[in-house]
Amino acid sequence: MDGNVETATEDTACCVPVGAVDTGALAADVELLSAMGNDTRYELLRRIDGAGGEVCVCDLESAVGVSQSAVSQALSRLYTAGLVTRRKDGNWRYYGLTDEAERLLATLDAVRGDRQ
Amino acid sequence: MDGNVETATEDTACCVPVGAVDTGALAADVELLSAMGNDTRYELLRRIDGAGGEVCVCDLESAVGVSQSAVSQALSRLYTAGLVTRRKDGNWRYYGLTDEAERLLATLDAVRGDRQ
DNA sequence: CATCCATATTAACTATCTCTTATATTGTCT
DNA sequence: AGACAATATAAGAGATAGTTAATATGGATG
Numbered sequence: 001m002d003g004n005v006e007t008a009t010e011d012t013a014c015c016v017p018v019g020a021v022d023t024g025a026l027a028a029d030v031e032l033l034s035a036m037g038n039d040t041r042y043e044l045l046r047r048i049d050g051a052g053g054e055v056c057v058c059d060l061e062s063a064v065g066v067s068q069s070a071v072s073q074a075l076s077r078l079y080t081a082g083l084v085t086r087r088k089d090g091n092w093r094y095y096g097l098t099d100e101a102e103r104l105l106a107t108l109d110a111v112r113g114d115r116q
Numbered sequence: 117m118d119g120n121v122e123t124a125t126e127d128t129a130c131c132v133p134v135g136a137v138d139t140g141a142l143a144a145d146v147e148l149l150s151a152m153g154n155d156t157r158y159e160l161l162r163r164i165d166g167a168g169g170e171v172c173v174c175d176l177e178s179a180v181g182v183s184q185s186a187v188s189q190a191l192s193r194l195y196t197a198g199l200v201t202r203r204k205d206g207n208w209r210y211y212g213l214t215d216e217a218e219r220l221l222a223t224l225d226a227v228r229g230d231r232q
Numbered sequence: 233c234a235t236c237c238a239t240a241t242t243a244a245c246t247a248t249c250t251c252t253t254a255t256a257t258t259g260t261c262t
Numbered sequence: 263a264g265a266c267a268a269t270a271t272a273a274g275a276g277a278t279a280g281t282t283a284a285t286a287t288g289g290a291t292g
Contacts, residue, residue, distance in 0.1 A: 029224050030158045037150030040280080043142055057239060070281055072240055082231065091238050091289060100227050107223040108145050111216050115198065156250080173269065186251055188270055207259055207268050 035081035036104070040066055041074045045083065045097065049105055054087065054094035151197035152220070156182055157190045161199065161213065165221055170203065170210035 036042055047063050048055050061071050075095055078084045083101040087094045097105070152158055163179050164171050177187050191211055194200045199217040203210045213221070 025228060026155070026159055026162060028228065030153055030155055032153075032224070033149050033158065034153030037146055037148075037153040038280080039142070039146055042146045042149065046142060066280090067282055068239075069241085069283080073280080076240080088239095088289090091236095093239065100231055103227055104223060107220060108148075111219055112141060112144065115216055154250080182250090183252060184269075185253080185271085189250080192270080204259090204269095209269065 032081055032083070032100075032104075035077055035083060038074075040064055040070060041078055044071070044074055044078065045101060045105065048084065048095055048097055049102070054085075054096040056092040056094050058092070060095070148197055148199070148216075148220075151193055151199060154190075156180055156186065157194055160187070160190055160194065161217060161221065164200065164211055164213055165218070170201075170212040172208040172210050174208070176211070 036045065043064050044060055047060055051059075057068075057071060057075065060075070061068055064071060066074075075084065075086075078101075079086050079095075083098055085096045085098055087096070152161065159180050160176055163176055167175075173184075173187060173191065176191070177184050180187060182190075191200065191202075194217075195202050195211075199214055201212045201214055203212070
């Protein structure tokens with residue numbers, strides 16, 4: 001009934017035991033973070049963010065310095081991770097940020113502002 | 117004078133040009149995100165977070181399922197990325213979260229709550 | 233329907249990551 | 263000083279990820 005939760009091991013000698021962690025949430029978060037933690041994909045996110053709304057692939061291609069195939073694969077991974085939306089309109093595909101992505105980017109901006 | 121800022125390429129036919137992006141900030145963010153986006157390292161962050169304060173390496177070792185060496189390397193990378201603090205006390209090293217890490221984890225919790 | 237254009241997919245190669253084992257460092261205690 | 267305990271570092275093997283070139287798909291248009 002208690003699902004994916006482990007209890008910490010017994011405390012040995014030096015310090016306090018560490019708390020339990022929900023392994024399902026861990027995996028989901030890592031998926032998200034590793035999708036964002038790559039030059040090409042993160043730049044795509046920032047480009048879409050900077051455009052203020054949806055952007056078509058053709059413009060993203062010219063913005064980042066990799067092949068069309070690489071851009072397409074990067075966008076696919078971002079989509080799978082739930083970071084971008086995808087809309088087809090005629091020949092073009094438009095990508096936008098999800099709320100999740102917007103909030104994470106906003107936090108990164110805020111955190112960077114403090115630390116820098 | 118205008119540093120690490122690129123201007124977007126000219127708009128071709130289909131849509132609006134994408135905005136400029138600060139490449140220095142991009143690299144720093146990717147460093148941060150890729151440091152977090154790994155099972156071992158993210159679990160360490162969450163374990164430290166769950167413990168509420170500083171945790172010594174010995175307890176972290178027993179919590180995640182990799183070797184002592186792997187834990188040490190993971191913590192080093194987190195430290196370099198500015199995600200954890202490090203304090204030496206006798207034989208032990210205590211690791212804690214930085215404000216930056218705490219805020220990012222909090223955002224991830226909030227975002228997951230919404231989407232799930 | 234033939235063709236073109238925008239994007240996606242596949243396959244193959246290379247580079248990068250992450251782990252493990254072995255060894256070094258640093259502090260403590262007798 | 264010598265032994266031991268906790269952590270860090272080095273080196274190398276195996277797994278994983280990112281890129282490109284080539285090909286496929288699907289909508290638009292003459």
